[in-house]
Amino acid sequence: MTPQANFSDRGRIVPLTANLADPFQRLGGVLRFAVGEEIYAQEEEADLIYRVVSGAVRATRLLSDGRRQISDFYFPGDLFGLEIGLVHRAAAEALGDVEVLVVKRRALKLLGEDGVQLERMIWQATGEHLERAHDHMLLLGRKSACEKVACFLSDISDRCAAPWAVLPMSRQDIADYLGLTIETVSRMVTQLQQEGLVEFDGCRRFRIAHRARLSERVAA
Amino acid sequence: MTPQANFSDRGRIVPLTANLADPFQRLGGVLRFAVGEEIYAQEEEADLIYRVVSGAVRATRLLSDGRRQISDFYFPGDLFGLEIGLVHRAAAEALGDVEVLVVKRRALKLLGEDGVQLERMIWQATGEHLERAHDHMLLLGRKSACEKVACFLSDISDRCAAPWAVLPMSRQDIADYLGLTIETVSRMVTQLQQEGLVEFDGCRRFRIAHRARLSERVAA
DNA sequence: CGACTGCTTGAGAGTACTCAAGTACTGTGG
DNA sequence: CCACAGTACTTGAGTACTCTCAAGCAGTCG
Secondary structure, X not given: OOHXXXXXXXXXXXXXXXXXXXXXXXXXXEEEEOOOOEEEOOXXXXXXXXXXXXXXXXXXXXXXXXXXXXXXXXXXXXXXXXXXXXXXXXXXXXXXXXXEEEEEOOOHHHOOHHHHHHHHHHHHHHHHHHHXXXXXXXXXXXXXXXHHHHHHHHHHHHHHOOOOEEOOOOHHHHHHHXXXXXXXXXXXXXXXXXXOOEEEEOOOXXXXXXXXXXXHHHOO | OOXXXXXXXXXXXXXXXXXXXXXXXXXXXXEEEOOOOEEEXXXXXXXXXXXXXXXXXXXXXXXXXXXXXXXXXXXXXXXXXXXXXXXXXXXXEEOOOEEEEEEEOOOHHHHOHHHHHHHHHHHHHHHHHHHHHHHHHHHHHHOOHHHHHHHHHXXXXXXHOOOOEEOOOOHHHHHHHHOOOXXXXXXXXXXXXXXXXXXXXXXXXXXXXXXXXXXXXHOO
């Protein structure tokens, strides 16, 4: 299994068996964070590159008056903390207990073939983040509240593979990701449930009840 | 002047004098497009890397029902058309008469030191695009119509350096960039004018009349 | 079991949208 | 150079969607 293949199953559970062909696993240090802990702060010096092993992470950006935008959620296999400048432009926070692998940015040059391989992974990930960012801009700028929530649930469900998915983030996180308020998210979830498109078991566990009809609501 | 320095004056007029230390200028071919012409289409195979020489370009993404989101505008010095996959995820269209330099992606490997230098420029530009995308998500998700328009005018003005700036894009383009309607853009522009924060001479030429007070409206 | 936090629901308000009309540019032909 | 047509922009009135504020309900943890 190449690192690329390993990386590509974004959001799936990555096998925890050691893979010595993967420089991230071989050279990376492990860090653990508890619910709500800050992995790095906005404007903090960007020293490390991160990869989620288990748990989930949110990347948040704040306006001075406290308004918050979550630019992305990272799941097992995802790289994050990639910055072009010297500082992190967004904060990263643990959505639950999180385990991450880290490598030093400055060490990349010293690692020979491993460094080259890691740089290729980082480059690939940066490009994927950019694509996701463009998709997300379209959602934020041009989709209705209902479409936003439908998209979101559909995405999360797709990443999970399993029929039932569990949301690792709060309604507030979802709202800040979709550019809505918590109340609107709640109302849209209720509406999609009443229409029989999704089914919830508690407020975190859900499944897509009618994928075809949900897709019509997603606006692609 | 290094290529990086050349690249970094995003939005300024790039001197047209040949610079043989810049591989883009030395190896790139020139293409010209007229108002509204498509430089490449959404889903078209991504063969080339582009750099704006003169004029301005918009990158647009469409939903199937025609709703449009402009993810960015590119000005002289900006690289665009950088894709991680095989196809362009957004279309690029000329906002006026445009001149661009292009290099073949597949040729990069064959160019030796020049290829390495070009790859570094592309990498740098991809990172900058990602940062801009994150800023833009915050704007789309969390700013009011008035703040969006204030931000936009402030940005354009900053890029121009000159006191008076000319908008190369239509109100519809601005609306699709900010996630608003054309009427709302128009009303906000009028409002900012009435408050004496900006001054317009016709509907395309403007200047910041009161930078400090405009900054308060920008929400950073 | 009770307290706390997080989620949902309701009523009312406000911002941005839609539809429609009017005004200013731009370019072309007389 | 001016008149005209066509396009782009602005303004107005009314509507709709999302937000705000407030209360009630559910899920979680000690």
